[in-house]
Amino acid sequence: MAAAHKLGSPRAGLAALTTRERPGATIGSRLLSTKPSFATSLVAGALAGTTVDISLFPLDTIKTRLQAPSGFLAAGGFRGLHRGIASAAVGAAPTAALFFCSYEILKPALAASRVGGGSQDSPMVHMLAASAAEAVACITSVPTENVKQKLQVGHFGRTSACVGGILRAEGPLGFFRGYAATVAREVPFSAIQFPIYEGLKELWARSRPGGSIDAYQAAVCGSVAGALAGLVTCPLDVAKTRLMLGKDRHGRAYSGMLPTLQRIFVEGGVAGLFAGVGPRVAWMSAGGFVFLGSYEQVKASLMTDEA
Numbered sequence: 001m002a003a004a005h006k007l008g009s010p011r012a013g014l015a016a017l018t019t020r021e022r023p024g025a026t027i028g029s030r031l032l033s034t035k036p037s038f039a040t041s042l043v044a045g046a047l048a049g050t051t052v053d054i055s056l057f058p059l060d061t062i063k064t065r066l067q068a069p070s071g072f073l074a075a076g077g078f079r080g081l082h083r084g085i086a087s088a089a090v091g092a093a094p095t096a097a098l099f100f101c102s103y104e105i106l107k108p109a110l111a112a113s114r115v116g117g118g119s120q121d122s123p124m125v126h127m128l129a130a131s132a133a134e135a136v137a138c139i140t141s142v143p144t145e146n147v148k149q150k151l152q153v154g155h156f157g158r159t160s161a162c163v164g165g166i167l168r169a170e171g172p173l174g175f176f177r178g179y180a181a182t183v184a185r186e187v188p189f190s191a192i193q194f195p196i197y198e199g200l201k202e203l204w205a206r207s208r209p210g211g212s213i214d215a216y217q218a219a220v221c222g223s224v225a226g227a228l229a230g231l232v233t234c235p236l237d238v239a240k241t242r243l244m245l246g247k248d249r250h251g252r253a254y255s256g257m258l259p260t261l262q263r264i265f266v267e268g269g270v271a272g273l274f275a276g277v278g279p280r281v282a283w284m285s286a287g288g289f290v291f292l293g294s295y296e297q298v299k300a301s302l303m304t305d306e307a
Contacts, residue, residue, distance in 0.1 A: 047298055192225075197288070227288070
């Protein structure tokens with residue numbers, strides 16, 4: 001989910017969000033409506049994705065362990081919260097870059113096809129573009145997510161051992177275990193998040209003199225949208241985690257998104273479907289703030305330089 005997580009470092013990326021007077025920091029009407037170049041989307045997306053995934057990694061680990069079939073304490077509790085961070089770091093930049101490049105390319109293409117009345121600002125365009133972009137981004141995110149989650153819950157002690165274990169047990173396709181489930185989670189998430197995010201930006205911009213907002217305000221919009229989308233899609237995230245981990249504590253395999261959701265509900269009720277919802281919502285809210293805010297900051301700065 002997003003791009004430009006850092007400007008040199010996570011600290012620099014966060015600092016940039018509060019730079020309201022810096023040239024390029026304002027996301028005015030021109031930058032809200034102008035399509036960024038492929039290179040701008042690539043760089044902004046890669047930096048944003050890396051910053052979020054690294055800076056918020058402990059929250060992700062806690063969420064994954066709460067969702068693990070073995071239980072939070074058996075999966076590691078609060079120990080080793082950075083276990084698997086190398087895999088996350090490897091996948092963050094290409095995943096976020098793929099997402100935002102696809103998103104920015106698809107918006108004008110969909111508008112040209114008269115989707116949503118032919119406007120790039122249509123909620124339907126945002127929803128379809130974000131959903132399709134997520135399906136593309138999952139090509140790079142799912143293999144690293146498989147490695148990361150197995151390390152987070154202690155199935156393996158080292159990245160190399162995890163990679164070797166997956167290859168021996170399932171071959172190269174083992175890295176794509178849970179791909180369909182991940183897409184089934186990410187598409188609804190983005191379909192909810194991006195129309196809300198883009199809509200909040202537009203509303204806020206219209207209420208301000210000059211019709212512009214800065215990167216910090218875009219980050220707040222991203223935080224609200226991320227929290228709401230994270231809450232609604234939590235059951236899908238729990239099912240995705242179970243499918244990637246493969247088996248429950250008794251060695252019984254999980255198979256298929258709908259059967260897994262049903263099994264989780266039978267075994268744990270509504271509480272089971274919303275396991276880890278607190279850390280997930282906090283992660284998505286903070287991630288939306290950093291990820292989307294820093295993406296807009298870098299995009300605006302780069303587009304100002306290109307102008």
